[in-house]
Amino acid sequence: MRHDGRKNDEMRKVSFVLDYLDYPEGSVLVSFGNTKVIVNATVEESVPPFLRNTGTGWVTAEYSMLPRATHTRNRRESSKGKLTGRTMEIQRLIGRALRSVIDLKKLGERSIVVDCDVIQADGGTRTASITGAFLALKLAVDKLVDSGELTENPITNHLAAISVGLNQYGEAITDLDYEEDSAAQVDCNVVMTEKLELIEIQGTGEEATFTRGELNQLLDYAEKSVTELIRLQKNALALRNVSKKQEEPVLKNHLLIATRNEGKAKEFVELFKSRGYEIKTLLDYPEIADIEETGKTFEENARLKAEGIAKELNCLVLADDSGLKVDALGGQPGVYSARFAGERKSDAANNAKLLHELTDVPMGDRTAQFHCTLVLAEPGKESLVVSGELPGMIGRIPRGNNGFGYDPLFIIPETDKTLAEMTSEEKNKISHRAKALQELDKKIDAWLGEKTV
Numbered sequence: 001m002r003h004d005g006r007k008n009d010e011m012r013k014v015s016f017v018l019d020y021l022d023y024p025e026g027s028v029l030v031s032f033g034n035t036k037v038i039v040n041a042t043v044e045e046s047v048p049p050f051l052r053n054t055g056t057g058w059v060t061a062e063y064s065m066l067p068r069a070t071h072t073r074n075r076r077e078s079s080k081g082k083l084t085g086r087t088m089e090i091q092r093l094i095g096r097a098l099r100s101v102i103d104l105k106k107l108g109e110r111s112i113v114v115d116c117d118v119i120q121a122d123g124g125t126r127t128a129s130i131t132g133a134f135l136a137l138k139l140a141v142d143k144l145v146d147s148g149e150l151t152e153n154p155i156t157n158h159l160a161a162i163s164v165g166l167n168q169y170g171e172a173i174t175d176l177d178y179e180e181d182s183a184a185q186v187d188c189n190v191v192m193t194e195k196l197e198l199i200e201i202q203g204t205g206e207e208a209t210f211t212r213g214e215l216n217q218l219l220d221y222a223e224k225s226v227t228e229l230i231r232l233q234k235n236a237l238a239l240r241n242v243s244k245k246q247e248e249p250v251l252k253n254h255l256l257i258a259t260r261n262e263g264k265a266k267e268f269v270e271l272f273k274s275r276g277y278e279i280k281t282l283l284d285y286p287e288i289a290d291i292e293e294t295g296k297t298f299e300e301n302a303r304l305k306a307e308g309i310a311k312e313l314n315c316l317v318l319a320d321d322s323g324l325k326v327d328a329l330g331g332q333p334g335v336y337s338a339r340f341a342g343e344r345k346s347d348a349a350n351n352a353k354l355l356h357e358l359t360d361v362p363m364g365d366r367t368a369q370f371h372c373t374l375v376l377a378e379p380g381k382e383s384l385v386v387s388g389e390l391p392g393m394i395g396r397i398p399r400g401n402n403g404f405g406y407d408p409l410f411i412i413p414e415t416d417k418t419l420a421e422m423t424s425e426e427k428n429k430i431s432h433r434a435k436a437l438q439e440l441d442k443k444i445d446a447w448l449g450e451k452t453v
Ligand SMILES: O=c1nc[nH]c2c1ncn2[C@H]1C[C@H](O)[C@@H](COP(=O)(O)OP(=O)(O)OP(=O)(O)O)O1
Pocket: 258, 259, 260, 261, 264, 293, 320, 321, 322, 323, 324, 337, 338, 339, 350, 370, 403, 404, 405, 406, 407, 419, 431
């Protein structure tokens, strides 16, 4: 058991405050628990002598710790008149890490200087600095792209860093705080890209040794944390863009729908037209990380999507979880509709698999329902849940080019048309999604009027 109750592979609470200071081109306050670092990125229209007239840019970093970042006052290095070896090593590490994810040719002949100032140290200051430095660099580069000074984004990859180690009992742990760091047998800082490519491993036995097997376990822990850190970085960037793009908060007549499915997104825009809401979907915010649909029911998955995004963005969010229930298949594919033929989520492959599974099922037994559960969520409030279903039959050959998903196989017996043969207007009058929205209409005003806790 760790002294603060964390699991061995659990990080401290990590947060990023973007645009923390006003003057720098990129500014981030990054916290890993009690470790806090202010990271500022500055764009300078010059390069070191060895790069002059080469058209190539440069990225470099400086690191320092405020005197009272620690329990007792540390003398400023400026008053000592020289940088310590530790400081030099750390700032070189930060610079190398950043340069591995930026195309310096594309940056052009300019420099970005990233200053990392530790305001409070509780272990892991270099890895917090690197993780924050990437965001500050990204903000500064985005600014150059937005202003037209760069036509192409030179950032080639996301990056984050984490400390892992073996504690005094020889157990692997993630994100060591100062107390754990002081007692650790092995200390290992890992810098990795989003694709889990390694940029740097600084692993040391502190008067101890470690095995190849232990190193592998440490790297497994590092991979897990880097994945989570990059998700948090992306959410911080997305949140910034939401508040930047949206003059008004996402409330009242703005609604964010937590879907990335283009077919659904189109239908929602149509369906909400007459309702006086302006619709945004996750397609407008590619930076927001995907929420895993691990639920066993439509409601669980819709809640995961709506409540997850609402909490992250602190706004009103509607999510749809929908799918096809085929009676001859005992209700399958159900919540697995999108992934019926595999994680690739291909409509064509899903339809082919459905036809194959139903090869021997006669027309009269090919009954099915489209189901839609909608969850409307706002932080600090019990979500509103509604659903709708549309009965039909699964055809033997796909027909029609409209709609999406299983629409070409879903026949509405009364019209003998598939949903893909209907216009969007026709589909939107009868669909499971339309029915669920009618339920939502009945309840939404009362729900919006309920106080948040
Ligand atoms: O009107 C529909 N017409 C045809 N097919 C449909 C419909 N409504 C849902 N479906 C199918 C498509 C997909 O295979 C699955 C939804 O899965 P579901 O997880 O809710 O959506 P998704 O992953 O495509 O997008 P997202 O989660 O970002 O909303 O059901």
